[in-house]
Amino acid sequence: MIGRIYKGTGGLYTVKTEKGYLELKARKNILKKGAELRAGDYVELSDSVIEELIPRKNTLIRPPVSNIDKLLIVIALRNPDPCFYNIDKMIAVAEYHGIEPVLILNKNDYEDTSGVSQVYGELPYRSYFISASERIGTDAVINEINGCTCVLSGVSGVGKSTLLNAIAPELLRETGDVSERLRRGKHTTRCAELFDVCGGTIADTPGFSSLELEAFDLKDRSKLAECFSEFREFFSECRFHDCAHVKDLGCAVREAVEEGKIKKSRYESYIQMYEELGEYKKWEDK
Template sequence: MIEGIIVKANSGFYYVKCDSGVIECRARGIFRKQKITPLVGDRVRISQTGDSGTVEEILPRKNSMIRPPVANIDILFIIVSTVEPEPNMLVIDKMIAAAEQKGIEPAVIVTKNDLKDGSDIVATYNKAGIKSFFASGITGEGIEELKSLICGHIGAFTGNSGVGKSTLLNRIDPSLSLSTGEISKKLGRGRHTTRLVELFETCGGYIADTPGFSSLDTFKFEPILKEDLQYVFREFEPYINKCRFTGCSHTKETGCAVLEALKNGEIAPSRHKSYCEMYEEAKNIKAWQLKK
């Protein structure tokens, strides 16, 4: 048995990086029966016959996500452009919530600051205790900070099509030579140049490039109960137990410490707005839906 990490998955083939190189594998049929899908980032044991192999065992995961479909991630880089496409704060906050729920550190990376000032976005997330900064694959701004975050970790880039994920990765490591696409002027969004999730070894760690999306309902894939939602907004933490009433939803109650913090400017209005919208969606999620 050989141990390795899945660095790419494509049409039922899994490419496992081992000490001897990358081995193309199929997965055992038992995984399908157990409704388990091997994911990029999985640590696995494989058997090898000739130049190909079989995924025999998936080692215990510390986390996994459905979108992007990755496992064992330390940090999720949410790439946001100031324009083309315009930022959607609700989508950003849903991705952050999904990461927080899985114990993955989120980071918001803002691109295209030369086209439109994105200081308000960076300030909003830094205020919430989430690392956020500008980066550019063209000028090199923020690239060294990205490299330092990748070092020693497994990370993944995610975000709308056209925000510049592949461009950033090419600047981080020019040897990757990832294809990039232009923004569609008619649609106002990027073309999907990345088709597969692929994990690259670089900067002393691993980073996954993932397909972009034009719209995303995170709750469809990463449901969070309304009772748990307050805990994935980290800036709420100092106030959660200070509300007048137990079971406070932090949306409209009298004596809510979160609403008081919002009023005092300690919580960003866009973050609380996202929380309220997500809370309304979460009302329809039942505990049995979270069971696999």
């Protein structure tokens, strides 16, 4: 029988199967030392134990979730003001793992004073302008979740819980800054859990407000540019086939930035991430 892990703590896993939810332990040594089964993993089971991990389509370490179709990135037009670099990092992490990024621009009732709409409304990703608290545009999010496994991400205060309450009231999330702070103080567990909502599955990942660069698992930073979708069409025009698109002569990506074909902020994020990954690698080598 095949099942999917919906939750796992302390070596006991909640597995969704054709017979309903089962609480199971995993057979020893089904994973390499130190590795753990994660929410979202598909597994093969016998009567009373998880026998085998079915190869993952993708997996994240932080938050620990596998087989993700979409990363729903929630961005507030204001309050909190958007951090472009952080958003670009989330998009790149998704791209790197073969997860489709979907941009949800929330708090559309505010005026956009940062220019975030122009940047993220015009990338080659689907984007939606919504107001979670007013429940405007939230049907589009329901449609995105339908038939997919999704992870919701975005920094604290952007409206993730408000959005979840609007589209899946059965989950009943606490909202607001105070509850967020309280929650973080109380619970130190950082475990992910899947929920079936809106015809799909969503991962709730308390303690993970945004993806971390370490979770990138990207040792070879030459792959980073690939994670910036709108850069790709220019690669073949760079003078050198191994162009890093940093200071290289005849770089078509840099030219596209100069000509306004690529947003400056996106390119700046690329450079910053490229440098950060270099530092990460140095640190790794020690």
